[in-house]
Amino acid sequence: MNIRASQLDPNPPPIGPLAPATTATRTLTVGLVGPGKVGRALLAQLRDSGATLLRELGLDLRLRVVADSRHMWLDHDNATLDPHAPGTQVWRPSSLSYVGACLAGAPHPVLIDCSASDAVASHYPAWLARGIHVITPNKLAISGPAERWRAIRAAMRSSGAQLRYEATVGAGLPVVQTLRDLLDTGDELVAVEGLFSGTLAWLFNGYDGHEPFSARILKACELGYTEPDPRADLGGMDVARKLVILAREAGMDLSLDDVRVQSLVPASLAHVDRETFMQNLDTLDAPLAARHACAAAQGCVLRHVGRLDSNGRARVGLIELPASHPFAHAHLSDNIVQFHTRRYADNPLRIQGPGAGPEVTAAGVFTDLLRVAAGVRA
Numbered sequence: 001m002n003i004r005a006s007q008l009d010p011n012p013p014p015i016g017p018l019a020p021a022t023t024a025t026r027t028l029t030v031g032l033v034g035p036g037k038v039g040r041a042l043l044a045q046l047r048d049s050g051a052t053l054l055r056e057l058g059l060d061l062r063l064r065v066v067a068d069s070r071h072m073w074l075d076h077d078n079a080t081l082d083p084h085a086p087g088t089q090v091w092r093p094s095s096l097s098y099v100g101a102c103l104a105g106a107p108h109p110v111l112i113d114c115s116a117s118d119a120v121a122s123h124y125p126a127w128l129a130r131g132i133h134v135i136t137p138n139k140l141a142i143s144g145p146a147e148r149w150r151a152i153r154a155a156m157r158s159s160g161a162q163l164r165y166e167a168t169v170g171a172g173l174p175v176v177q178t179l180r181d182l183l184d185t186g187d188e189l190v191a192v193e194g195l196f197s198g199t200l201a202w203l204f205n206g207y208d209g210h211e212p213f214s215a216r217i218l219k220a221c222e223l224g225y226t227e228p229d230p231r232a233d234l235g236g237m238d239v240a241r242k243l244v245i246l247a248r249e250a251g252m253d254l255s256l257d258d259v260r261v262q263s264l265v266p267a268s269l270a271h272v273d274r275e276t277f278m279q280n281l282d283t284l285d286a287p288l289a290a291r292h293a294c295a296a297a298q299g300c301v302l303r304h305v306g307r308l309d310s311n312g313r314a315r316v317g318l319i320e321l322p323a324s325h326p327f328a329h330a331h332l333s334d335n336i337v338q339f340h341t342r343r344y345a346d347n348p349l350r351i352q353g354p355g356a357g358p359e360v361t362a363a364g365v366f367t368d369l370l371r372v373a374a375g376v377r378a
Contacts, residue, residue, distance in 0.1 A: 025058045026376050028369070029106035031065040031099055034115030038137060039066075041362035042114060049366075059373050065102045067094045069117075074102065096123050104130045108376045112365060113138050122148070128155035128163060135368045137167035137361050142248065143241035146255050149248060162372055167364030169196070169242045170335050170355045174367075178351060179249055179339065187341045189250050193307040194337035195327055196242045198356035199225045199233040200304035202333040204318075207302065209292035214281035225333060225356075229274045234264040236316040239306040243314045252312045262317025264288075264304075295320040301328045326350065 030046075032039055046061060053059040066073045072092045092098075100123065103109035111127050113120050113136040121141035124134055125148065136142075141152065142165050156163055169175040183189065195201045202225055203216050217234075220226045226233050240259040247254035263270070264284065269277050288302075295302050300320040305327065308314045321327055330336055335355025338348040354360050 025054065025060040026373060027060045027062060027107040028373055028376065029062050029064050029103060029109045030369075031067070031103045031109070031111045032063070033067050033096070033099060033111065033113045033120055034117070034138075035066055035068055036114065037358040038361045038365070039112075039114035041358040042112065042365050045362055045366050046369075057373075059370075061369075062107075064106060065099055067096070067099050069115075070094050072099065096120060100127050100130060100132060103127075103132050108373075109133065110135060110369065110372055112136065112369070113141075114362075114365065116140070118144065124148075124163065125151040125155045128152060128161045129159055131159045131161050133162045133164070133372045135164045135365055135372065137165070137171070137365055139168045139238070139241045139245065141165075142168055143244040143256060146253065162375070164368035164371060165245070166368050167361050168245050170337060170351065170353075170364075171357065172360035172362075172364040172367070173335060173337070173351050173353050173355055175335075175337050175351055176245070176249055178349070179246060182339065182341055182343075182349075183250060187343045189310050190340040190342065190345070191307060191309040192246055192337065192339050193305060195303060195330055195335055196239040196306045196337070196355070197233060197304060198333035198335055198354070199227075199230075200239075201330055201335065201355075204302050204304055205330050205332065207288075207292065209289050209296065212282065212285045213288040214285050217281055217284075229277070231265050231270070231274075231277060235270075236261045236263050236304070239304070239316045240314070243306050243308045243316065247308055247312060247314065254308075254312050254314060258312065258314060260315040260317075262315075264318065291318070299323055301325075303327045303330075 032043065035043070050061065053061065064075055070093065072094050074092065096119070099111070103111060109132045111132050111134050113134065116138055118140045121138055121144060124141050127134055142149065152163060155161070166174065166176045179189070179192070199220060203220060207213060207216060217226070217230055221230060232238065240256055240261050243259055244254050244256055266283055269280055269283060292302055298320065300322055302318055303321050304318050306316045326338070327336055330352070333354065333356060334352055336350065336352045338350040340348045
C-alpha cells in the first residue's frame with residue numbers, strides 16, 4: 001500500500017509513484033481532503049493495516065492525492081513541477097476540482113472527506129456523477145439543503161457510485177448501518193432517540209448541581225471535548241444534524257428547519273463574540289442549578305436527548321429522565337442510541353460507546369472504506 005503521508009506538513013515525506021496492480025488484487029485509488037486530526041489518524045490506520053489488507057483480502061489501497069485548504073500533495077505529476085526528484089511527491093496549491101480530476105478514471109476511485117467544510121460538501125454531486133465513491137464524517141452534505149441532498153442521490157443513481165457516512169452520527173459506532181440493516185430486512189422504524197453529543201453527555205453525566213455548570217464547560221474545553229466555541233455544542237444544532245441524517249437514511253424528507261431545537265445558550269449570548277460569551281458563562285449557572293434541583297426532587301436526572309419518530313417529528317433538548325432510565329447510566333462521553341421498531345417494540349435495540357475522538361471517528365471511516373471495497377471486483 002503506497003500510503004506514506006503520515007506527517008502532512010509543507011515538506012511531507014514522499015508517497016511514491018503508483019505501482020502496477022496485479023490481477024489478483026482489488027485496487028482502490030484513494031484521495032483524502034482534510035488531513036486534520038481525523039485525517040491523520042485515518043492515514044495512520046490505513047498505513048498500519050496495509051500489509052494485512054493486501055495479504056488477507058487482496059485489497060491494495062493507493063493514495064493518489066491529499067489536500068487541505070491551501071495545499072495538495074500528489075504522488076505523481078509533471079516532473080518539472082516537482083521540487084524534489086522525478087517520481088516523488090509533488091506539492092501544488094489546493095484545488096477541489098483538480099482533486100476530482102486526479103481521481104476520475106483511476107481504478108475504483110474513492111474520495112474521503114475528513115473536513116468540516118460546506119465548500120467540500122458542495123462538490124459531492126459532481127464527484128459522485130464521475131463515478132467517484134465518497135466517504136465522509138462531514139455532516140454538512142447529508143444534513144444540508146434538501147436540494148443538494150437530492151442532487152447527491154441523483155448522482156449516485158446515475159453513476160452507481162456510493163456515498164458512505166457512518167461516522168457522521170456516532171463516530172465509530174454502527175448507528176447508520178444498523179438503521180439501514182433494520183429497514184432493508186423489512187423492519188419498521190417507530191422512533192430513534194439517544195445521547196448524540198459526547199460533549200453534552202459528559203457535561204450532564206457528572207453534573208450534580210453543586211459545581212457551577214460554567215465550571216464544567218471550562219473543564220470540557222480544557223479536555224478538548226468541546227468545539228473551539230462551546231456554543232456549537234450547547235446550541236444543539238450538531239445533534240439536530242444527526243437526526244436529519246438518520247431521518248433521510250430512513251427515507252424521510254426532513255430538513256434542519258423541521259427540527260425543534262432547545263438551545264442551552266441564552267438568547268442574549270447567542271450572537272455575541274466568543275470572548276464575550278466565555279466571560280459571561282456564569283449566566284448559565286442559576287437556571288441549570290434550579291432545573292437540576294427540580295429534577296432531583298422527583299428522582300430524575302437531566303440528559304440532553306435527541307428524538308425522531310416515524311412521522312418525521314424531531315426534537316433536541318434537555319429533558320428529565322427517571323434515574324432507572326438507560327440514559328441515566330451513561331459513562332463519561334458515551335453516545336447511546338436506541339431504536340424502537342416493530343421487531344424491537346418491547347425492548348429497544350441499543351448501541352452505546354465512545355461517539356467522538358479522532359481514532360474512533362477514523363475507524364468509522366475506515367469501516368466504510370472496507371464496505372466500498374467489498375463491492376469492488378478484482
